[in-house]
Amino acid sequence: MRDDNVRKGILVPGLPHPLLCPEKNEGWQRVRDAYEKARIEIEETDAEILVIYSTFWPSILGHQVQAYPEPEWTFVDEEFHDLGSIDYKFKMDPEFAELIVDKSKERGLHSRTVSYYGFPIDTGSIVALKLLNPDNRIPAVIVSSNMYANRAESIVLGKSIRDAIDESGKKAAVVVISALSNRLHTVEIDPKDDKIHSLKDHEWNLKFLEYLEKGRLEDVSQLSRQFHNEARVPKVVSFKPFWIMASIMGQNNLYDGNVLAYEPVWGTGSAVVTLTPAEDTAGDLEYDEDDPEFFKGDREVLDFYEQPSMGSLEERDGH
Amino acid sequence: MSKGEIVMGALAPHPPHLVYADNPPQNEATSEGGWEELRWGYERLRESLSDKDYDVIIVHTPHWATFIGTHFLGIDSFKSLSVDPIFPNLFRYNYDLKVDVELSKAIHDNAADSGLLVKMMENPDFRIDYGTITSCHLVNPEWNKPIVCISSNRSKFYFNSEVMQANMIKLGEATRKAVEASGKKALLLSSNSLSHRHFTVEPEVPEDMSKEHVTNHNQYLWDMKMINLMRDGKTKEMIDLMPDFTEQTVAETEAGSLTWLMSALNFPNYKATVHAYGTVIGTGNAIVGWDPRKAKI
Numbered sequence: 202m203r204d205d206n207v208r209k210g211i212l213v214p215g216l217p218h219p220l221l222c223p224e225k226n227e228g229w230q231r232v233r234d235a236y237e238k239a240r241i242e243i244e245e246t247d248a249e250i251l252v253i254y255s256t257f258w259p260s261i262l263g264h265q266v267q268a269y270p271e272p273e274w275t276f277v278d279e280e281f282h283d284l285g286s287i288d289y290k291f292k293m294d295p296e297f298a299e300l301i302v303d304k305s306k307e308r309g310l311h312s313r314t315v316s317y318y319g320f321p322i323d324t325g326s327i328v329a330l331k332l333l334n335p336d337n338r339i340p341a342v343i344v345s346s347n348m349y350a351n352r353a354e355s356i357v358l359g360k361s362i363r364d365a366i367d368e369s370g371k372k373a374a375v376v377v378i379s380a381l382s383n384r385l386h387t388v389e390i391d392p393k394d395d396k397i398h399s400l401k402d403h404e405w406n407l408k409f410l411e412y413l414e415k416g417r418l419e420d421v422s423q424l425s426r427q428f429h430n431e432a433r434v435p436k437v438v439s440f441k442p443f444w445i446m447a448s449i450m451g452q453n454n455l456y457d458g459n460v461l462a463y464e465p466v467w468g469t470g471s472a473v474v475t476l477t478p479a480e481d482t483a484g485d486l487e488y489d490e491d492d493p494e495f496f497k498g499d500r501e502v503l504d505f506y507e508q509p510s511m512g513s514l515e516e517r518d519g520h
Numbered sequence: 521m522s523k524g525e526i527v528m529g530a531l532a533p534h535p536p537h538l539v540y541a542d543n544p545p546q547n548e549a550t551s552e553g554g555w556e557e558l559r560w561g562y563e564r565l566r567e568s569l570s571d572k573d574y575d576v577i578i579v580h581t582p583h584w585a586t587f588i589g590t591h592f593l594g595i596d597s598f599k600s601l602s603v604d605p606i607f608p609n610l611f612r613y614n615y616d617l618k619v620d621v622e623l624s625k626a627i628h629d630n631a632a633d634s635g636l637l638v639k640m641m642e643n644p645d646f647r648i649d650y651g652t653i654t655s656c657h658l659v660n661p662e663w664n665k666p667i668v669c670i671s672s673n674r675s676k677f678y679f680n681s682e683v684m685q686a687n688m689i690k691l692g693e694a695t696r697k698a699v700e701a702s703g704k705k706a707l708l709l710s711s712n713s714l715s716h717r718h719f720t721v722e723p724e725v726p727e728d729m730s731k732e733h734v735t736n737h738n739q740y741l742w743d744m745k746m747i748n749l750m751r752d753g754k755t756k757e758m759i760d761l762m763p764d765f766t767e768q769t770v771a772e773t774e775a776g777s778l779t780w781l782m783s784a785l786n787f788p789n790y791k792a793t794v795h796a797y798g799t800v801i802g803t804g805n806a807i808v809g810w811d812p813r814k815a816k817i
């Protein structure tokens with residue numbers, strides 16, 4: 202594993218079924234199990250802060266960061282209210298939330314913390330925190346998803362979050378909450394009959410998962426607009442989760458990817474994926490290198506792949 | 521039992537700023553005022569209701585968005601705290617409300633008969649959306665009438681505005697028939713703004729009225745186009761224009777509330793009373809009443 206302050210990136214879906222009724226569908230149970238595997242992966246790192254970006258929490262006034270120390274509520278999803286209520290009590294890191302706000306202001310963004318009793322924390326964040334951090338072992342922050350933000354703003358937000366992680370000196374796990382394809386079944390279905398809403402959605406999901414499996418985070422980030430057009434119901438202006446994740450994690454493809462589950466949840470492409478900073482990758486495409494700031498000699502990136510016997514280029518790869 | 525009726529229909533937008541500016545005891549945030557034109561408009565709407573005897577408020581709300589059909593509150597009371605997810609600094613409101621479950625279920629059943637997918641919401645822990653609370657508070661701050669709360673099905677996202685409108689026209693008819701059959705007198709609220717492009721920043725003092733204006737001239741012109749059609753009693757024409765209006769001004773009419781209201785009122789060809797037009801953080805808001813008695817004159 203590469204030594205990076207972000208120990209792990211995790212993609213999780215946000216619908217409540219894997220939390221509330223996994224037994225109703227084998228695929229939902231597999232997603233539930235995958236949350237559990239991701240939880241263990243996080244636990245095996247020394248991450249001290251969970252940084253959550255939730256596409257289930259829209260904002261308008263710039264970017265909001267949850268900073269209420271111990272939010273507590275009995276929550277009901279506005280769509281799937283018949284699945285039951287969710288009692289929660291979480292532990293936030295208000296200081297870290299303030300740091301994200303400071304850092305994002307330094308980079309020209311409008312942002313603020315929100316710290317109010319009873320603030321309606323979104324379904325996705327609740328499901329993720331309940332399943333990935335059940336004992337509140339790691340304090341968290343939750344960052345909203347601005348409805349109007351497009352790529353530049355999202356990339357800068359990600360970099361601001363990265364600034365906060367680096368300045369805090371904390372090791373972080375970054376959790377991004379989003380479905381891949383987000384088209385729900387708009388009719389009642391028997392849970393047993395759940396399937397990805399359309400073949401086209403499924404094929405795009407598979408393409409993204411193929412890249413993620415190879416740790417190609419920056420590639421999926423670069424394809425976000427295409428994915429938005431092909432596989433997303435356009436409720437917001439753009440598909441941001443991979444822009445955010447990539448910009449926090451370094452805008453490259455240097456990760457070990459682990460697809461822990463991919464299943465339909467009420468028609469949506471619901472994947473649990475972990476990305477771990479890797480020493481080296483098998484890549485030979487753009488973004489397979491880090492983002493260099495200074496030229497330190499020939500990196501021989503392409504030669505390397507023509508002559509595999511050369512082995513690792515760690516000494517001379519530009520660091 | 522005598523035939524029930526809709527005693528008034530109103531466009532009753534729900535910017536939480538208007539409650540915040542009023543400083544009611546239920547809201548934790550306090551202000552120095554602001555948005556008087558709209559608040560006085562609500563006052564005029566309340567005055568126009570003062571000689572109306574009604575039993576129930578039926579509200580169609582953009583902020584209970586559902587994708588699997590249209591949902592209805594199905595429990596007779598709710599009490600909790602509503603915190604606005606976008607403006608939590610302005611709106612943290614302790615509500616305590618009653619639901620007319622019988623009428624709610626009757627509209628639900630009628631809508632099902634007309635082919636719509638519907639569902640009753642029967643989880644007692646459910647939190648009422650801030651749009652419903654804001655519109656109902658501003659129309660009836662005493663909270664002495666039960667409500668029926670209808671979710672907004674977002675077929676526009678999955679299909680288009682035309683499909684959304686077709687469904688909302690059915691839902692409006694189902695609502696009217698249920699009210700008539702119930703023998704009750706109902707006030708109907710379409711809880712939405714018109715043009716809906718917000719500013720993405722908030723002034724240091726949210727009620728600083730020197731900072732308030734419509735986001736752009738395009739939005740203003742479109743809002744006036746729609747309002748003038750209301751004033752002229754040309755509501756069918758307004759509904760025909762709705763998809764373009766919604767597209768051009770990212771209007772909150774995308775939720776279908778206003779189309780539902782017009783259908784429930786059977787597309788009024790009498791003049792609406794515009795009580796106010798004003799902007800809130802850049803969005804266009806009109807407070808408008810349709811009094812069916814005018815149709816009879």
Ligand SMILES: [Fe+2]
Nearest residue numbers: 582583651772
């Ligand atoms: Fe709204």
